[in-house]
Amino acid sequence: MTRNAELKKAVCAEIDRRAAEITAISEEVLRHPETGWRESETAHRVRRWFDGLGLAHEDGLALTGVKARMRGRTSRRSVAVLGELDALLVDGHPYADPTTTAAHACGHNAQIASMIGAGYGLAPVMDRLDGDVVLFAVPAEECIEVDWRLRRREAGDFEFIVGKPELIRIGAFDDVDMAMMTHAGPTVSAPAAAVAASANGSLVKRAAFTGVAAHAGATPWAGANALKAATLAIAAIDAQRDTFDDADTVRVSQILTGGEAVSAVPAHAHMELMVRAGSVTAMRDAADKVDRALRAGAFALGVDVRVETVGGYLPLSVDEPLADLLHDNCVSLFGADAVIRDSGRMGGSTDMGDLGHIMPVAHPWAASGSAAPFHGPGFFTTDHVAAAVNPAKFMAMTVVDLLCEGAERAEQVLSTSGPKLSRDAYLELRRSFDTVTGGIVER
Template sequence: MTGPEELKSLACAEIDRRAGEIVALSEDIMRHPETGYREFRTADVVAGQLEALGLTPETGLARTGVKARMSGRAAGPTVGILSELDSLVIPDHPYADPETGAAHACGHNSQIAAMVGAGIGLATVHEELDGDVVLFAVPAEECIQTSWRLGLRDAGELHHTAGKAELIRRGHFDDVDLALLTHAGTPEPALGLGFTGTGSLLMRVRFHGKAAHAAASPEAGISAYKAATVAIAAIDAHREMFREGDGIRVHHLITHSGAAVSSIPALTEMEILVRAHTIDALRATAKRVEGALRGGALAMGADVEILTTVSFLPYADDAPLAEVVEANARELVGDGYARLTGSGGGSTDMGDLSRVMPVVQAMAAAGVDAPFHGNAFHTADHVSAAVVPAKLMAMTAIDLLHDGAARAREVIAGSGPKLSREDFAGLHDSLTRESVFRSTDHAL
């Protein structure tokens, strides 16, 4: 039997041999960004890449997801190597789509290339592995265009605004036992582990008032917009009571304020994102925010509809799996590896996946010194952002699946209990709430 170090050497050599193709793929996706659940061109490109590896991809999973299985020589655990298909919307980004404003200011283009690159390496050695590898490009990680996504939810086409939760609910991760993902970040470190992410709840809010002429008969109106501004002030008043260490953030956006400046607004709509490091803190903060929204409605005599859904669950790298990834990161980049410190304020739907299996999201250098998700962030160094991470994930998959997949079994056992698909759906549903508050029912 060929040893793991020789297998890793063979896989990395093939990745190096085809590094130009991996870089070209990362550049191509960067120049053709698409937003979540609309990544049809990107999905077609990925499917073509997987077919070129001799695989038979499933397509159209949760609208745009693409998944292919690379079988080992024997049955065993399955390692998922993931990428995310979607982009942000940043119209003034140098690589923005001129029509949609979509832009890869998130580095997902290099993720896709890294996933395919890992597949290129593993294609040379997978018949020596005791288990399978699934290459899985998933939709809709970024929390954007939420009104449109909630419209899909209202229509029954989707249940979740984020792609991984939707795929879990539909059973598309049932045949995966642990998962790896890499994500491009700022210039240093070359590779890093230890990223943590907050969970987040998305709230769709609609204030209903009564229209009237703003000059001739303002007294006949009830301003939905003023109800929203009172609610925003009440939310802000709560901020000094947020507990230190919970990582609470509350972001709000008025998406519709009224029909005309000359009319008292009868409808005002908002989106609110509540973030926190724990599910308990998410629940408590959402309760505060809902109280503030009801207070704004009551103060102005308006009504308010509130839909609260899960955007992401809290995230941290799985410790037993991180040990395997870390050893390979050190081998690849030496002093360029770093353990990330501090609590991340951002969120990712890898947090959802971490509830059902061991996962690690390693960070890789993008080669640009610009704010993440900003209008200047892009993949400048495709080798660091895609080729090196491809090696990292291929090497880790080999460590996990050689010699009877002993290391994969150790990681799964050491990671502790995970949620079943049914329990995962129940957790999401327990955090989902729809309510209507009518101020006339609470008149003083």
């Protein structure tokens, strides 16, 4: 047995020994969901689990992030294992918080458990690795509650509305060379694991339509209907769909609220939109068409529309050498038939795409036990071994590959990975997405 294989065997044996603890972490987070930027209780739990590992930690990074470093015998390179703290809002989800409707319908509970589990496995062998492992619980991956986030941003709480861009901005990834995390997925798409999938990027919009209120029965002609302007804008967006190249995997999603009382012509309508595509060029192109549609609805009804645009996520490209290592480790655990090497581009998006613009990243998927659609009330992790314990193993095994024997494989990954943006160049790109048009503020 090679030294490397011996280390991996020890790591997996330790994770198996602590499998019940890892499962309990996944279940505990599942039962206490919190949405992005407000994951204070979940962050408190992570601090407790880091304390259990005897690790010092930095707290309150981008409001709720918690970061710990496990030192190797030398610190040549640093590999981060991430877990996302946040939940979604899904009314009717069986594990929803009854007050907030927050629910782990994206399986992030398993990420926290696999991140801690990887730490459990690696802790006894750190003195045989030539690099550090950074365990990092990161905030606000889901891009939801856009209006609330933009108001928090205006109040100065953060600049970017999702977590990893904000962590990059404050320098929290400056001491990390590469990063990985495992996302739980519908079991149908990941028999055991899928190690590489690219993902769309996205731009996010808040559109405020302002018309004129009037009695809806007595003098409706005196009003200007903001809600009808918004629904017309949605029809205009839908009419654009043929103009999107299939290869760009464009998705335009929106939610709409409008009017105050049914007896009055709605003077206000508020729309949140997400415009996704596989490249920055396609994101900008689709967003321009959406802006035209929003203005068209407003023009037709003679109301005003103010459109604010900010960056959501950059498109994700997984680092191929990192994916190769993960693939080999998954195959050794599950067999080749249970592992998908490349599952293509996902129509969804993740801020792991942002991190991938400044360092090599991997974002494998693991089975969750559920075959229900993501983000809906039927999706939650039922198989915590598949979703958390197994990923703890294949991520920890990959860390061993990267950091054993002089961290040679980590050096190889860094030297073969494509060019990356500096932090400043990345921030310049992110800020280039921010625009405000129409309404009271014209820029």
